[in-house]
Amino acid sequence: MSSPLSSLRPVPALLLGLLLAQAAAAKDLALLPPYGEHMVLQRDRPAVLQGEADAAQAVTIQWAGKKLTVKADASGRWSATLPSRGAGGPHALEVQAGKSKLKLSDVWVGDVWLCAGQSNMEWPLKYSDGADEEIRNVDAPSIRHMRVPLTANVAPQSVLPAAPWVVGRAGQTGNFSAIGWYFARTLQAHQASHKQPVVPIGLLDISWGGSHIETWMSRPTALAREDLAGFVRSLPASNASYAGDKNAVIEKRVGAWQPGLDYKSGDDPKMAEPGYDHSRWPTLRAPDVWEKQGLADLDGIVWYRREITLTAAQAQGAATLSLGNIDDCDDSYVNGQRVGGFCQHDRARLHAVPAGLLKEGRNVIAVRVTDYGGGGGFYGDPALMRLETAAGNVALAGTWAARVVQAKVATQPSANDAPTLAFNAMVEPLRGLPVAGVIWYQGESNVGRAERYRDDFPTMIRDWRAHFAQPEMPFLWVQLAAFLPMADNNVNNAPWAELRDAQTATLSLPHTGMAIATDVGNANDIHPRNKRAVGERLARWLTDPANASGPRLVKATPKGKEMVLDFDRRDLQVHGASLNGFALAQGDGPFKPAQARLENGRVIVSHPELTAPDAVRFGWVNNPSESNLYDGSGLPARPFRTDARPLVTTGSRYQ
Template identity: 25%
Template sequence: MPAPRRPAAVAFLILAASPAWAAGVRLGAPFGDHMVIQRDRPVRVWGEAAGGAGVRVRLGPRQERATAAPDGRWSATLEPLPAGGPYVLTAESGGQRAEAADVLVGDVWLCSGQSNMQMTLKESDGGPEAADAAGALGKLRLCSVGKRPSAVPESVGEIRWRVASRESARDFSAVGFFFAADLLADPALRGVPVGVIDASFGGTMCEGWVPAEALSGFAREDLRDSMFGIRPSGLYNGMIAPLGKTSIKGVVWYQGEGNSDRPALYPRLLAALFASWRGRFEDPGLPFIVVQLPDYAPGWSGVSWAWIREAQAAAVRSAEHASLAVGIDTNDGSDLHPRPKREIGRRAALLALHDVYGRPVVARGPEFLRATPEGGSLRVAFDTAGDGLMARGGGPVRGFAVAGADGRYRYADAAIDGDAVVLRSQSVPSPLTVRYAWAGAPGANLVNRSGLPAAPFRTDRATQADADVQRQLAGRLVQTKSYEVVVGGNGMVTSLVAGGKQFLSNDPGWAGGTTLTGGWAPRNLADIREPGPGFLSCADDDVRLDLEFGEGGMDWTVANRGKGEVRLRIALHPKVAVHRRGEPGPVELRRDAAIVLVTGADLVSGPEGSQVLEAAIAGGATRRLTLSFAGK
């Protein structure tokens, strides 16, 4: 959860402790030791000094003078510098000096969005190994912006630059790190320092990242708060505005999950974000690389992610200097926060190399051109840029569906013919329209020879409608004479029946069954194993839930190997009556004649009819709940 706004005195202490602060003169929030300044662009430097005081600013061979305004604010613009360094950036006034040491000049990329951009290197596949090798990337610098929403635009923020190392990389954005590492691997950029700024916040809406003036054309009822009660514009105010008018090379944007249940509004929101950030950084051609959401079967509020992907693609098509990194086929679609982040970073880096740096690399998969009916088939042509078409993994091409005049789609057989795919379906004798990869987790496999996927598309104009049939991860059923338990594919208990009565809420999503919450969303304990008879172990990287079943009861043990607290929530059926036997003591759950005694819960929350048992597990701690059964 984000920290509340600090009072002014605390903010002053943060500045006073910074190497960029000295009595009488201060460098602005983005300027600190180990930073990267954008090459080949005017260098905008600002800060504070005594009102009316002269300030001399130096960076390597460049220097400039400024005069502080009556309110103490000053700014100076230095001539551009080529890639190089390290330098010392200094601001001198009235015999005082503030400085930022070990400053490199290179390319600066801003990586922003919600939880999948925030997901750290240590949490991703191959991330711990990449972090161990991070020290070898001598030209890479990592910058973290504190998660600090605000009601008004701020000029001060918690901004920290660090040299790439195992320690700094482990807790940095995985997508941001892999993106930068792939840039540095390109021969043309190996001598160019790269700085990556991670300004991400899990559980957030696009409107939280857009300044208030850019949202003035939206109806208030169309704008929603993010998680933790963060209001529209709050993240822009607290995390983007403190970057000031820093020159940057481009933006990698990975967000959309929070807006996926209302995709029609998203292109307007993203267009507002593009325009406002380009104004903030005074670069009308600032490149944006938008990560199109990857596979996720459950969707959001009953809306398939196919529609938000279409909205993301529409926003990119309508904007100049914007590119779309296709995210499908990078995971199995079961996890809201998929661990495979290396491929997402690689695809974004390929687009940056091709579209921004002009490098001769294949950066996109096949791009849809047109669909032409040919009697009983439909010919779908693609722009392959000479890289051809193929099915990933061999075998038949999957993911196409066709419809006739009635608009009813059926999956089609697909045959590659040069730079086209010919579609046929016995159920659709005269196909007119086509959809490709149109599902939450579509299982589509059309790629080019470089292995980059074709993006989802459709040729109909039907309004949004969903009946998305998805395969789910296999769960487990446990039966004894006293009770019956169902464990879903995410490692959560979804059903508990005792005495023929259901004790858990069957409300959809996070409100039903059991959840383990921590950070910005419920955890997905999809690594389910059976270490022994009557024993299930469900885990992710940081948390393990052990379920040990006996004839008359069971133990639920949560081991939290992470740093932050997690909470086990057991949502109860509306007809379950709750009583606590003493303080402290077991909680008695009664439904008619059936009784379940729960020992180890911290509290019972919620009103009668929607009550929840909760247990908090601190970082590095283990908690056990015991459930025993009585009654008939």
């Protein structure tokens, strides 16, 4: 009896090829991000809806009472231009291909704002001042937020990483961009208070903590730059190739840094014990991230160990282990016993050491640090690294024995591995998307190249406007907040002031605005928690542009031993007992902190050692939080300088 299989005839090769091609092209009906349930479409402009279906399949879309039919291409991709609608919602959108149907019942039309930049834009509402009450009590369902997953790519992509739109219901907004949330809330509150229709707002969050501006440039723009083109041309053809090359480099780098010490066998809990021998370990400075100490680009696990000697009085009773900030996670041990640890890179470590754990003489502190991205290790104020005992503090800043015990295996590049990488994956797929504009908070990672930023920032804005086919697309940004210890301020050497000045210079582009944030910073934290003020000040450029910029210097006139400063408004105020933040120079001499007073709407500046000052600076330090000149609307004056001396960051370029 013959087998049933013997009755089957061979499939001709050509037919088999066609069947395989059709099978490969077969796709479920789907919408491509950022399109999906709860989305916001830009009002008063046609929207290009994109999706996937079977190859060459007809796709029917019903929207705004109209029916559109388009055809998927050979790869299964399709797009349809939806007719524009005015603000409002909820609306229904139906998409059908063959027997498959998608029905979205909660689509709104309003304003779509891109939230872009680095960690201060990325900063979630739940970690901001007043977050608990804001999240619990504020119900704003016409504000929606999509957090685009952090994805980098060596080549421009056509599809955005998938992510849901989240509705601004009470209790659901904790992961919204805090600045984006307050920006949207302020706009809607203004509309409501002026008896205007409240416009729905979609926040499309593409920010990436620590990112450099160069990663947000398009490939053509970066290739046109002599200092960036080589990096872009050297990128491999795929992420897989890039990851393989990067892993090989990391393996070689770690091997050279700790010769003879394997890091692939995993970490050992015995490394916390006081008797463990770390005599062969290399050392790291703390506080200082390890990526600046020979371990560039390393994400993974590093053990730190330090021996201290205590007196009998210091060893008696309970104590506190203060370690400052750690990027990202710590497990901290004293004499082999775990005393604490958590994952939050911007929160100082204060771990309780129970009585009886410390000993007279030799003691060992061990810290297992896990870094998921960025610098890695201890950072911040050295004074925060100490063992606090009843008999006094023991300093812990300095040299620690250290060993890499695990390196994260790269599967794709990170944003800062080369120019264009974040743009390729998170901006390129949005080409032509109608948006209301961009809100931007970035620059901290470019402080060392502040002079170059004067060209980079406006170049990037023009680049994005061309990409979105909106030459007048509003672009609003936050000037860098005050940061770093005030004791280190130097009016003659202030890279942060130079970056702020580059941001100010970019206001020469039309349809731009800048929120001043010099008064909402934190000397010890690059992430100030007062995001409400920042979001509100960004929104003011749309709700009250005449009072959005803060006092702006228009003329500085030498007058004997003084300089007379005129601003663009006369309602100047001093927030404090005396007017601070000014510095003067004469000829080629250095700038000196100066005395200032307010007279008849003008500022008069002088210094007892200068007989004919001819240049003035204001807020020209890394941390200008003491600068206290304001206008009547409550905004601080922006930092400025009247001189044209070479900047300390001149010549610094991307590496």
